[in-house]
Amino acid sequence: xxxxxxxxxxxxxxxxxxxxxxxxxxxxxxxxxxxxxxxxxxxxxxxxxxxxxxxxxxxxxxxxxxxxxxxxxxxxxxx
Amino acid sequence: xxxxxxxxxxxxxxxxxxxxxxxxxxxxxxxxxxxxxxxxxxxxxxxxxxxxxxxxxxxxxxxxxxxxxxxxxxxxxxxxxxxxxxxxxxxxxxxxxxxxxxxxxxxxxxxxxxxxxxxxxxxxxxxxxxxxxxxxxxxxxxxxxxxxxxxxxxxxxxxxxxxxxxxxxxxxxxxxxxxxxxxxxxxxxxxxxxxxxxxxxxxxxxxxxxxxxxxxxxxxxxxxxxxxxxxxxxxxxxxxxxxxxxxxxxxxxxxxxxxxxxxxxxxxxxxxxxxxxxxxxxxxxxxxxxxxxxxxxxxxxxxxxxxxxxxxxxxxxxxxxxxxxxxxxxxxxxxxxxxxxxxxxxxxxxxxxxxxxxxxxxxxxxxxxxxxxxxxxxxxxxxxxxxxxxxxxxxxxxxxxxxxxxxxxxxxxxxxxxxxxxxxxxxxxxxxxxxxxxxxxxxxxxxxxxxxxxxxxxxxxxxxxxxxxxxxxxxxxxxxxxxxxxxxxxxxxxxxxxxxxxxxxxxxxxxxxxxxxxxxxxxxxxxxxxxxxxxxxxxxxxxxxxxxxxxxxxxxxxxxxxxxxxxxxxxxxxxxxxxxxxxxxxxxxxxxxxxxxxxxxxxxxxxxxxxxxxxxxxxxxxx
Numbered sequence: 001x002x003x004x005x006x007x008x009x010x011x012x013x014x015x016x017x018x019x020x021x022x023x024x025x026x027x028x029x030x031x032x033x034x035x036x037x038x039x040x041x042x043x044x045x046x047x048x049x050x051x052x053x054x055x056x057x058x059x060x061x062x063x064x065x066x067x068x069x070x071x072x073x074x075x076x077x078x079x
Numbered sequence: 080x081x082x083x084x085x086x087x088x089x090x091x092x093x094x095x096x097x098x099x100x101x102x103x104x105x106x107x108x109x110x111x112x113x114x115x116x117x118x119x120x121x122x123x124x125x126x127x128x129x130x131x132x133x134x135x136x137x138x139x140x141x142x143x144x145x146x147x148x149x150x151x152x153x154x155x156x157x158x159x160x161x162x163x164x165x166x167x168x169x170x171x172x173x174x175x176x177x178x179x180x181x182x183x184x185x186x187x188x189x190x191x192x193x194x195x196x197x198x199x200x201x202x203x204x205x206x207x208x209x210x211x212x213x214x215x216x217x218x219x220x221x222x223x224x225x226x227x228x229x230x231x232x233x234x235x236x237x238x239x240x241x242x243x244x245x246x247x248x249x250x251x252x253x254x255x256x257x258x259x260x261x262x263x264x265x266x267x268x269x270x271x272x273x274x275x276x277x278x279x280x281x282x283x284x285x286x287x288x289x290x291x292x293x294x295x296x297x298x299x300x301x302x303x304x305x306x307x308x309x310x311x312x313x314x315x316x317x318x319x320x321x322x323x324x325x326x327x328x329x330x331x332x333x334x335x336x337x338x339x340x341x342x343x344x345x346x347x348x349x350x351x352x353x354x355x356x357x358x359x360x361x362x363x364x365x366x367x368x369x370x371x372x373x374x375x376x377x378x379x380x381x382x383x384x385x386x387x388x389x390x391x392x393x394x395x396x397x398x399x400x401x402x403x404x405x406x407x408x409x410x411x412x413x414x415x416x417x418x419x420x421x422x423x424x425x426x427x428x429x430x431x432x433x434x435x436x437x438x439x440x441x442x443x444x445x446x447x448x449x450x451x452x453x454x455x456x457x458x459x460x461x462x463x464x465x466x467x468x469x470x471x472x473x474x475x476x477x478x479x480x481x482x483x484x485x486x487x488x489x490x491x492x493x494x495x496x497x498x499x500x501x502x503x504x505x506x507x508x509x510x511x512x513x514x515x516x517x518x519x520x521x522x523x524x525x526x527x528x529x530x531x532x533x534x535x536x537x538x539x540x541x542x543x544x545x546x547x548x549x550x551x552x553x554x555x556x557x558x559x560x561x562x563x564x565x566x567x568x569x570x571x572x573x574x575x576x577x578x579x580x581x582x583x584x585x586x587x588x589x590x591x592x593x594x595x596x597x598x599x600x601x602x603x604x605x606x607x608x609x610x611x612x613x614x615x616x617x618x619x620x621x622x623x624x625x626x627x628x629x630x631x632x633x634x635x636x637x638x639x640x641x642x643x644x645x646x647x648x649x650x651x652x653x654x655x656x657x658x659x660x661x662x663x664x665x666x667x668x669x670x671x672x673x674x675x676x677x678x679x680x681x682x683x684x685x686x687x688x689x690x691x692x693x694x695x696x697x698x699x700x701x702x
Contacts, residue, residue: 008327008357009327009328010316010328012320012324012327012328012357012358012359041310044312048546048548049548050328050548052331052332052345055346055647056647057333057649059550073328073329073331074325075325075518075547076313076316076322076324076328076334076399076545
């Protein structure tokens with residue numbers, strides 16, 4: 001199955017892209033796969049992000065579905 | 080020898096014209112650090128209870144801390160203090176730029192202004208020489224015009240000023256002074272206090288060096304902070320796009336309020352709209368970076384807007400708070416309008432948080448039919464209508480038509496028109512800032528019960544939660560310890576005049592190491608630092624107690640704590656247990672939840688609060 005990843009906030013410069021996942025992969029599994037692509041620092045930012053699918057927040061054990069668009073919102077304070 | 084201080088405070092009485100200097104004593108410095116620590120102590124001593132916030136008895140302080148004008152990084156901030164005409168209680172608000180360090184280099188750790196002048200004046204401080212000068216010719220000018228005029232008049236091209244625009248002159252309750260053209264201690268009505276005193280500006284020029292205890296150590300800490308900054312993802316993000324780097328993400332994650340705190344980002348605002356105000360999108364207008372005094376990060380930027388309806392030759396990058404208040408809160412994604420609103424707040428001297436929130440409140444009233452087009456001088460104030468927002472803001476800045484009402488904020492406007500009380504999004508009368516307690520629940524306690532209510536810059540458990548998605552932040556048991564610890568540390572931070580962003584990017588110990596190296600007093604002693612922070616907290620708290628405020632007098636708008644909870648979006652179903660958070664805080668800080676009085680034994684343990692103990696418990700208890 002394929003899910004699309006979109007980034008906003010601190011990682012806003014990262015262009016959206018699609019990723020092929022095995023059926024039944026949850027958010028935790030997706031993060032594990034993303035570790036190959038990103039540095040430890042960026043992964044820390046990603047792990048601290050809010051993840052939304054279909055306008056709702058998803059948790060680490062949420063199973064992803066084909067065609068899901070995962071929005072990765074790296075949160076900030078201050079300002 | 081007091082290291083880290085100019086050593087003198089300046090007192091100016093505008094009624095009599097009397098100018099007086101007082102030494103900063105070792106006791107004051109060690110027990111209250113500086114900034115609003117000094118401010119809370121001095122105002123408690125100088126002001127009677129029940130003083131009219133816009134009368135001669137209100138004392139307006141401009142205060143710096145030990146980190147100002149030292150070589151330590153992040154020392155660009157200063158804090159104004161006064162009784163607030165908005166809440167009727169204690170007020171402090173801080174600002175960056177260069178004004179604070181300049182005041183200190185001119186010879187003063189703090190300036191306290193009392194009285195009311197008969198005619199408009201400005202206070203001119205040049206390396207220890209102080210004059211009250213006529214400002215009749217400056218009255219009516221915007222803040223940038225005043226700066227230019229005073230540079231010319233004083234023949235000091237490096238002059239720094241903090242000035243009110245026309246909003247403060249007209250005693251707008253959401254007005255503030257602006258320093259360096261675009262930096263603002265925005266919140267709580269400081270502009271109205273200046274205006275009531277007929278004080279158009281403070282102009283300073285200073286060249287003195289401030290002696291520090293251990294200069295080599297400061298260099299060493301600076302190196303450590305630089306190294307930390309280089310590898311900080313957050314530092315890179317803020318340094319590149321400023322605080323607005325998170326504007327789009329926050330509008331969708333639930334961090335930012337949407338549609339006067341009643342909406343959901345992805346539902347009511349939308350991803351595309353949110354992206355239009357993202358830091359990276361707006362930065363196509365960036366001309367150059369702007370760093371406050373001695374800041375290695377530089378979250379500011381100068382913009383040139385050469386397209387859209389309001390081209391601006393030179394303007395400043397809006398802060399996140401400003402972009403969110405005029406953006407998601409008003410459902411506006413018209414970037415030229417948001418940039419223009421930011422510029423107008425700087426020129427008229429308006430608090431951009433309260434200004435955006437006031438427009439959002441009026442939009443909701445207009446939609447509900449509670450305010451008519453006639454009430455709003457014919458302006459069609461629909462959600463997201465940037466043109467209408469700019470028009471209304473001009474009216475607020477000039478105090479014209481409906482703007483004469485709206486320029487006093489939402490509580491005043493709701494009373495004036497007798498409508499929309501149910502749409503007020505305030506904490507004890509001041510509009511809430513742009514971080515939602517449903518996202519960072521600890522903010523509910525801070526917004527409601529901090530002695531300066533409704534601030535995102537005050538300490539508490541909500542602080543780290545703003546950058547966390549860990550679900551444990553919604554566990555409400557046992558939060559008191561962390562809430563009080565962070566509060567005490569934030570009191571030290573603010574009193575030192577060190578920027579909050581030091582804490583975001585530097586090693587956690589850097590703040591108190593800087594303070595120690597600068598003053599020679601050991602703030603790395605955790606107990607000492609904690610007690611000093613709590614002492615400052617209790618001094619601010621005492622100001623409110625003396626005014627007669629009890630915990631039951633403080634309130635927070637129900638939408639902000641999920642009452643009722645949202646039905647969709649990332650914050651769906653969340654109601655913050657604000658009562659338990661507050662109970663935990665009061666228990667740990669040993670504050671009686673009914674009377675608001677801190678426990679006498681605890682005050683004695685914190686120490687150096689005799690005056691407070693005497694006022695709260697009588698002189699016999701002190702012995």
